[in-house]
Amino acid sequence: MKLTPAHIEELYKFTRKHFVEHYDVQTELVDHLANDIEEIWQAQPHISFQEARDKSFKKFGVFGFMDVVSAKQKQLSKRYTKILWKFMKAWFSIPKLFLTLLIFTFFYTLVGFRINNIIIDVFLILLTILQIFLASKLLRKANKRLKEKKRKYMLEEMIFRTGSLNSILLFSNFLSLSNFSDGITSIWGKCIFSSLITMAIIFSYISLIIIPQKAEELLQENYPEYKLG
The missing domain is CATH 1.20.120 (Four Helix Bundle (Hemerythrin (Met), subunit A))
Incomplete structure (x- = not known):
């Protein structure tokens, strides 16, 4: 399965919801999430977009996107x-x-x-x-x-x-x-x-x-x- 433009827009909203306010950082995270979700779907094609997204997000650990934001700031x-x-x-x-x-x-x-x-x-x-x-x-x-x-x-x-x-x-x-x-x-x-x-x-x-x-x-x-x- 491939992500649709609507899915991509949802991912942008998802990053904003998790306190990522800068568009350049959002874009990097959306690209990462999108690629990871498509890989998850290849292994588990039956799960929904939201479930695949949440699985991908959990890989970022307890602090979520904060480590990525911090690295981008540096x-x-x-x-x-x-x-x-x-x-x-x-x-x-x-x-x-x-x-x-x-x-x-x-x-x-x-x-x-x-x-x-x-x-x-x-x-x-x-x-x-x-x-x-x-x-x-x-x-x-x-x-x-x-x-x-x-x-x-x-x-x-x-x-x-x-x-x-x-x-x-x-x-x-x-x-x-x-x-x-x-x-x-x-x-x-x-x-x-x-x-x-x-x-x-x-x-x-x-x-x-x-x-x-x-x-x-x-x-x-x-x-x-x-x-x-």
């Missing part, structure tokens, strides 16, 4: 990291390299003044507020996209949500750096401090602006069916 997290580093490496080219040097020089000079670290505090607080604003804007866009589209993809959610949250977390941690800025006197110390701030700014710009702008292209590369979603 896989796509690595994919997102590769995308991020690809844009990070592309950033370090002329004329962007010149802009990077300007940012670095600005913070290096600021630390070199050796005055009260209130000025650095102010800059870091302003940068953090800007990150929160941009991240909140991106999260609102993500929520709107996910409500409008019929299908939700895990990589899409990472592009619009993971990048936002990572950027906020990064800059909130950087606020603590200002406590050490008064004690930095060596050239190496000032270079490290300025480099960290510069890299944080570039990271946030790429994750909050560049990658979301390239979202459609990136998603179509990973999901040929994305245009149909």
